[in-house]
Structure formats: structure tokens, C-alpha cells
Amino acid sequence: xxxxxxxxxxxxxxxxxxxxxxxxxxxxxxxxxxxxxxxxxxxxxxxxxxxxxxxxxxxxxxxxxxxxxxxxxxxxxxxxxxxxxxxxxxxxxxxxxxxxxxxxxxxxxxxxxxxxxxxxxxxxxxxxxxxxxxxxxxxxxxxxxxxxxxxxxxxxxxxxxxxxxxxxxxxxxxxxxxxxxxxxxxxxxxxxxxxxxxxxxxxxxxxxxxxxxxxxxxxxxxxxxxxxxxxxxxxxxxxxx
Ligand code: BV8
Numbered sequence: 585x586x587x588x589x590x591x592x593x594x595x596x597x598x599x600x601x602x603x604x605x606x607x608x609x610x611x612x613x614x615x616x617x618x619x620x621x622x623x624x625x626x627x628x629x630x631x632x633x634x635x636x637x638x639x640x641x642x643x644x645x646x647x648x649x650x651x652x653x654x655x656x657x658x659x660x661x662x663x664x665x666x667x668x669x670x671x672x673x674x675x676x677x678x679x680x681x682x683x684x685x686x687x688x689x690x691x692x693x694x695x696x697x698x699x700x701x702x703x704x705x706x707x708x709x710x711x712x713x714x715x716x717x718x719x720x721x722x723x724x725x726x727x728x729x730x731x732x733x734x735x736x737x738x739x740x741x742x743x744x745x746x747x748x749x750x751x752x753x754x755x756x757x758x759x760x761x762x763x764x765x766x767x768x769x770x771x772x773x774x775x776x777x778x779x780x781x782x783x784x785x786x787x788x789x790x791x792x793x794x795x796x797x798x799x800x801x802x803x804x805x806x807x808x809x810x811x812x813x814x815x816x817x818x819x820x821x822x823x824x825x
Contacts, residue, residue: 587788587805588825593760594675595822597665598777602766602794603811604686607656613768628741637722637733644737645719648702651684652717661765661811662690664819669694671823677755681767681774683739698746698774704738707731713738746773756780759787763818766811769797778802792818 589595601611611617626632627643650656658666669676669692678687678695683702687695705716710729723732740746756762762781769775778799781787790805791797792814800806807814 589761589788589822590674591672592674594755594758595668595672595677595761595763596755596759596777596781597676597678597763597765598767598774599665599678599680599682599687599765600767600774601682602768603659603661603815604656604682604684605766605794606659606661606810606812607684607686608654609650609656609684609686611766611768613770624742628739629743630741631743633736633741641720641722641737644702644739647683648717648737649719651702656684656686658686658690659812661815662686662692664816665765666691668819668822674760675755675758679752679755679774679777681771696748696752698740698748698752700737700739700747702737702739705735706738707734708736709734749773752777753780756787757784759784761822762787762789763792764790764797764799764803765792765815767793767797769799775799790818 605611612619627640633640665678676694678692679698680687680695681699683700685703703715703717704713705720706713707726707729709731710726712728720735724735725732726735756777759781762778764778778789779802781789789803791800791803792807794810795808
């Protein structure tokens with residue numbers, strides 16, 4: 585780590601599918617990733633949900649069942665971020681693109697799921713939002729309004745507005761350190777956060793990834809290797825600095 589961060593400083597951490605890979609969850613764009621097995625246009629857009637709701641529900645049912653049945657454990661990358669939040673005097677915010685629950689399972693509290701959460705569903709009819717662990721089907725009745733056909737995963741699809749963007753940009757304005765972990769830098773607006781903090785000035789940026797992301801050259805510092813190794817090492821340097 586080649587910079588000093590004020591101990592009262594704000595740390596904003598963007599995470600992507602790469603941080604969960606060593607917990608056994610697939611990434612999207614790595615070899616054998618999710619998008620090599622299914623077209624995102626068929627399962628991760630509002631148009632797909634209208635065209636073939638069963639295909640979309642089955643896609644998320646399979647991923648929700650994996651969370652519920654395989655019970656993937658947070659790895660040392662997730663745990664290191666929870667330790668940072670616990671021990672850092674300043675503010676630590678995780679902005680995750682992931683819809684799994686591994687940051688929570690590791691003990692992190694200050695989390696924004698900008699692409700939603702796999703274990704939540706919402707009703708298009710009544711707007712209710714609730715924790716959900718079972719499979720979801722087109723004919724599943726909403727427990728709140730009793731309507732069918734309206735329940736959908738609480739997940740942000742392509743073309744939909746990511747969640748809590750105002751809070752995210754406020755945190756980026758306040759950031760003294762921006763860490764990007766396990767993301768290919770392919771999906772916007774998340775991939776644009778590093779430019780946003782760089783334009784604002786006064787924020788150190790570091791990419792911790794298995795290999796260079798599409799935005800690698802935009803970071804002041806880059807460290808490559810598996811998250812389970814590079815993230816704990818970086819967090820220990822921060823806490824010791
Ligand atoms: C929006 C659903 C308007 C949930 C997902 C410019 C500006 C704004 C928008 C756009 C733009 N250009 C294009 C767009 C539209 C679009 C977009 O970005 N398209 C892409 C294809 C170009 N964006 C949108 O539609 C977004 N909405 O823009 O609304 C707006 C804009 C601004 C402000 C307000 C409104 C909505 C995007 C959300 C789409 N939903 N998924 C789900 O099913 O999970 S995106 C999908 O990709 C996942 O959510 C995932 O989180 C996300 C990013 O993928 P990554 O997490 O990076 O995973 P990936 O596999 O790609 O990479 C893994 C990385 O890990 C690799 O680099 C690898 O090296 C590394 N790795 C692997 N193993 C390890 C590791 N690293 C460390 N350790 C390891 N062991």
C-alpha cells in the first residue's frame with residue numbers, strides 16, 4: 585500500500601462476483617461463468633420477464649436454491665472486510681453488485697446491494713418487499729395482496745435503475761479510499777465509480793482483482809491475486825498503518 589489514509593477517513597468498497605467465487609458461487613464473465621451458460625437477454629431484463637417469466641423465475645430459483653442448499657460460507661475476503669468495518673475508526677461502506685448474502689454472513693453491517701438481493705422478492709401489484717427463500721413461480725400468490733403473476737426477484741435487471749444510487753454517490757463524494765474488489769468493470773454505473781471519485785479528487789483508488797479489469801488503468805494502485813489472499817493482506821496494512 586503506497587499511501588497514508590487518514591484514520592478517520594471514509595472507505596467505500598465496491599465488490600463484484602469475484603469476491604464470492606472462492607465461496608463456490610459462479611462469476612458472470614469468467615470462463616464457464618453464468619453468461620457462458622445463459623444469455624443475459626433471456627433472464628436478466630424486464631423484457632425477458634414479460635416474454636418468458638418462467639425462464640426468469642427458474643434462473644433465479646436455481647441461484648436461490650444454491651444459496652439455501654449449498655449454504656456457501658463467506659471466505660477470508662468477506663471476513664476481512666467485516667474486520668475492517670469493525671476496527672476502522674472512520675466510515676466503511678460496502679457497495680456490492682452481488683445479490684448473495686455473504687457480506688452479511690461475514691458480519692458486515694454497512695452494505696448497499698445496488699443490484700438487489702436474491703433472498704428478497706417484491707410484488708409488481710402491491711409493491712410489497714419481503715424475505716423469500718423458496719422457489720418462485722408465475723402462479724405463486726403474493727402473501728400481501730393475494731394476487732398471482734406479480735411476484736419477481738428483488739434484483740436489478742439490465743435497463744433498470746440500480747438501488748440507492750443517491751446514497752452511493754454521496755458516499756463516493758466523501759470517500760478518502762475507494763477499493764474495487766472482484767469485478768470486471770464491465771457493468772455501469774458501478775464501473776464508472778472509480779472515474780467519479782477520481783474526478784472529485786482527494787480519494788485514493790485501488791483495484792484488488794484476480795486479473796486486470798476493464799477499468800484497471802483508472803486506478804492509482806492495483807493488486808492482483810485471489811480475493812481470499814489480497815483482501816486480508818490489504819486490510820491488515822490499512823489497520824496497521
Ligand atoms: C442502468 C442482475 C440507468 C442481478 C446485473 C453507461 C451508463 C449507464 C448504463 C449503461 C452504460 N452502458 C451500458 C449501460 C447499460 C447497462 C450495462 O452496464 N450494460 C453492460 C452489459 C455494458 N447497465 C444497466 O442496465 C444498469 N442500469 O444503467 O440504469 C442508470 C444509470 C446510472 C444511474 C441511474 C440509472 C443495471 C445494471 C445491473 C444489471 N444486473 N445482474 C444478477 O442476476 O446477479 S449485472 C451483473 O453484472 C451482476 O449483477 C454482476 O454483479 C454485474 C457485474 O459483474 P461482476 O460482478 O463484475 O462479475 P464478472 O463475472 O463480470 O467479473 C468477475 C471479476 O472477478 C473478474 O474481473 C475476475 O477477474 C474477478 N475474479 C474472479 N475470481 C476472483 C476474482 N477476483 C478476486 N478473487 C477471485 N477469486
